[in-house]
Amino acid sequence: MSWFQTLRVALRALLRNKMRSFLTTLGIVIGVSAVIAMVAIGDGAKARVEAQFSAMGSNLLMVLPGTTTAGGAHGGFGSMPTLTWDDLRAIQTEIPTVRYAAPSLRATAQVLSEDQNWTTTVIGTTPDYFDIRSWPIAAGSLFTSVDVDGATKVAVLGQTVVDKLFGPNANPVGQVIRVKNVPFTVVGSLSKKGQSQWGMDFDDCVIVPVSTFRQKIQGGLGNYLGGIIMVSATGPSTVSRTESLVRGLLRDRHRLPPGTDDDFSIRNLAEIASASQEGTRTLTTLLAAIAAVSLLVGGIGIMNIMLVSVTERTREIGLRMAVGAKPGDIRLQFLVEALALAVAGGLIGVGLGLGAARWMASSFGWQVLYRPDVIFIAVGFSGLVGVGFGFYPAHRASRLDPITALRFE
Amino acid sequence: MDQAPLIRLEDVTKTYRMGDVEVHALRGVSLSVELGEFTAVMGASGSGKSTLMNILGCLDRPTTGRYLLDGQEVSHLGTEALAGIRNRTIGFVFQSFNLLPRTSALENVELPLLYAGAGAVDRHARAAASLAQVGLADRADHFPNQMSGGQQQRVAIARALVTRPRVILADEPTGNLDSRTSVEVMALFQELGRSGITVVLVTHEPDIAQYASRVVTMRDGRVRSDVRRAARRAEPLPPGEAAAAEEALP
Numbered sequence: 001m002s003w004f005q006t007l008r009v010a011l012r013a014l015l016r017n018k019m020r021s022f023l024t025t026l027g028i029v030i031g032v033s034a035v036i037a038m039v040a041i042g043d044g045a046k047a048r049v050e051a052q053f054s055a056m057g058s059n060l061l062m063v064l065p066g067t068t069t070a071g072g073a074h075g076g077f078g079s080m081p082t083l084t085w086d087d088l089r090a091i092q093t094e095i096p097t098v099r100y101a102a103p104s105l106r107a108t109a110q111v112l113s114e115d116q117n118w119t120t121t122v123i124g125t126t127p128d129y130f131d132i133r134s135w136p137i138a139a140g141s142l143f144t145s146v147d148v149d150g151a152t153k154v155a156v157l158g159q160t161v162v163d164k165l166f167g168p169n170a171n172p173v174g175q176v177i178r179v180k181n182v183p184f185t186v187v188g189s190l191s192k193k194g195q196s197q198w199g200m201d202f203d204d205c206v207i208v209p210v211s212t213f214r215q216k217i218q219g220g221l222g223n224y225l226g227g228i229i230m231v232s233a234t235g236p237s238t239v240s241r242t243e244s245l246v247r248g249l250l251r252d253r254h255r256l257p258p259g260t261d262d263d264f265s266i267r268n269l270a271e272i273a274s275a276s277q278e279g280t281r282t283l284t285t286l287l288a289a290i291a292a293v294s295l296l297v298g299g300i301g302i303m304n305i306m307l308v309s310v311t312e313r314t315r316e317i318g319l320r321m322a323v324g325a326k327p328g329d330i331r332l333q334f335l336v337e338a339l340a341l342a343v344a345g346g347l348i349g350v351g352l353g354l355g356a357a358r359w360m361a362s363s364f365g366w367q368v369l370y371r372p373d374v375i376f377i378a379v380g381f382s383g384l385v386g387v388g389f390g391f392y393p394a395h396r397a398s399r400l401d402p403i404t405a406l407r408f409e
Numbered sequence: 410m411d412q413a414p415l416i417r418l419e420d421v422t423k424t425y426r427m428g429d430v431e432v433h434a435l436r437g438v439s440l441s442v443e444l445g446e447f448t449a450v451m452g453a454s455g456s457g458k459s460t461l462m463n464i465l466g467c468l469d470r471p472t473t474g475r476y477l478l479d480g481q482e483v484s485h486l487g488t489e490a491l492a493g494i495r496n497r498t499i500g501f502v503f504q505s506f507n508l509l510p511r512t513s514a515l516e517n518v519e520l521p522l523l524y525a526g527a528g529a530v531d532r533h534a535r536a537a538a539s540l541a542q543v544g545l546a547d548r549a550d551h552f553p554n555q556m557s558g559g560q561q562q563r564v565a566i567a568r569a570l571v572t573r574p575r576v577i578l579a580d581e582p583t584g585n586l587d588s589r590t591s592v593e594v595m596a597l598f599q600e601l602g603r604s605g606i607t608v609v610l611v612t613h614e615p616d617i618a619q620y621a622s623r624v625v626t627m628r629d630g631r632v633r634s635d636v637r638r639a640a641r642r643a644e645p646l647p648p649g650e651a652a653a654a655e656e657a658l659p
């Protein structure tokens with residue numbers, strides 16, 4: 001018998017007992033839908049965290065002045081400047097795995113346009129900063145090293161600042177803003193980055209050349225760098241090595257004897273990100289366990305119903321054999337029936353799961369992510385369960401003696 | 410006979426073993442059936458008629474002895490091969506019809522063709538032709554529970570015919586039918602015989618057996634008598650005359 005015919009016969013048999021078929025698949029439906037929904041939500045959360053971390057910068061290390069306490073809390077950041085401009089240059093030139101290093105000096109200041117004002121963070125840095133944070137430009141251009149060398153009064157605006165000073169989607173290029181009464185010409189605006197994991201608005205900033213920042217906005221600290229150093233490693237694999245090289249270099253330069261604490265601290269964003277993914281991994285394991293149990297229960301349900309079905313249809317089996325069905329035909333028919341039940345359960349489960357994820361996404365504002373591979377795996381596993389648990393009933397059916405089967409009451 | 414018989418049983422025995430007890434259902438049956446012959450098998454209950462039919466139908470294998478069907482020794486064939494022979498060479502008609510419930514007459518008739526690997530178009534055409542042959546062309550879409558017993562049995566005969574088998578085996582096909590419908594069914598079998606299909610039929614009723622051209626009587630697992638004679642022609646009668654016809658029988 002052809003595959004298509006076998007499938008048709010199987011579907012008919014299942015549709016003849018719609019309620020029973022549906023109840024049988026329920027175990028698989030529930031298992032699969034729970035997994036699909038939770039994976040969609042879990043992946044959504046994971047993707048959001050990843051996006052937030054990558055918004056901070058790629059392969060990023062942040063070098064902060066001051067010591068860290070044993071608990072990891074940063075003690076007196078900014079109050080104890082320990083990083084120097086020479087340190088920055090050393091990091092840039094002496095460590096081969098450093099792609100970029102840039103200073104980041106920050107000050108909170110009121111910024112004025114012709115008719116608006118807004119209090120924001122002003123950042124003084126070098127052009128490498130934009131590469132470190134992989135922050136594309138939205139309009140105009142970035143300032144260059146020439147601007148840094150000449151301490152020109154130019155500024156690049158984050159989108160939030162553009163909104164507040166010039167209105168949404170305005171092009172601020174060429175406009176003049178005043179920071180601490182100093183006029184800056186806006187040369188460009190940056191594309192939107194969104195919020196950090198802690199709710200900080202990345203786009204609420206004005207970025208100016210570090211030299212101009214030191215002259216006009218926040219007086220210098222001499223040789224000391226009154227901010228932090230942002231370092232971008234050459235690739236994801238070199239981040240850890242770069243961290244230890246930077247640490248060694250700075251300890252050397254600060255002449256810290258072995259055994260003493262660092263007088264600076266280094267934050268490795270990749271590490272923080274992966275730590276925050278740890279919970280997700282536990283959740284995934286738990287989900288896999290739930291899926292396994294519910295598929296097992298679903299499989300036993302299918303086996304049970306298939307055994308009942310074989311008994312009920314003993315005469316039919318006898319008749320089919322009498323008119324020429326080979327044992328293999330009978331086995332295949334019942335196997336396909338079990339498979340169809342399980343796959344239908346899997347598909348319903350996928351539908352319900354996606355629906356549930358979507359509903360949760362819209363009612364709680366969670367981000368969800370639909371992964372086709374998970375859907376295929378879920379349906380595939382359902383099918384495997386169908387074949388696995390359907391085999392014994394199908395085998396039993398195929399082993400029936402046609403004479404006995406035909407006489408069965 | 411210059412032609413080899415279609416069915417040839419040589420000293421066939423069948424013994425069922427139930428624990429320590431042995432039941433000798435057939436104790437040495439030798440029988441030849443020619444092509445196109447219409448044979449009735451009679452005998453007391455338990456005499457081995459159904460056992461014989463099961464062996465003839467390749468549903469069961471003899472314990473000892475040889476069975477040649479259409480010149481081929483089949484007593485030693487495996488399950489798969491026997492299924493193939495049942496599909497191609499044999500058509501079954503049962504006492505209890507054995508139609509699939511909630512399945513149209515046409516699809517019931519198509520069933521053997523499904524296992525013969527016929528394509529959908531071919532299947533429909535042949536099943537429809539077969540239904541027409543038993544006079545049920547207009548009932549193709551009816552379900553078994555929408556048809557009378559006689560009609561259901563005719564659907565079953567159409568199903569047996571659809572693969573164009575050499576032999577039709579019918580174990581008490583009229584057992585569940587009244588006398589008038591029985592005659593209709595017998596008329597159908599006689600027609601098949603005339604078209605060259607060999608029919609072997611089991612019955613308890615002598616007035617059914619008289620439509621056959623040969624009557625084999627079984628007793629205690631053996632053939633007791635084997636008589637060839639002119640068959641009475643089965644002519645279905647209108648309802649009123651059926652009872653009268655029955656009384657007129659010898």
Ligand SMILES: Nc1ncnc2c1ncn2[C@@H]1O[C@H](COP(=O)(O)OP(=O)(O)OP(=O)(O)O)[C@@H](O)[C@H]1O
Binds near residue numbers: 433434452455460
């Ligand atoms: N599967 C079986 N196991 C054991 N004994 C069996 C089996 N099938 C038949 N028999 C025995 O074989 C003998 C012949 O049975 P069979 O069914 O051939 O009789 P029959 O002539 O068809 O009777 P009836 O007219 O009642 O249908 C009986 O004694 C029966 O009990």
Ligand SMILES: [Mg+2]
Binds near residue numbers: 458459460580
């Ligand atoms: Mg019998």
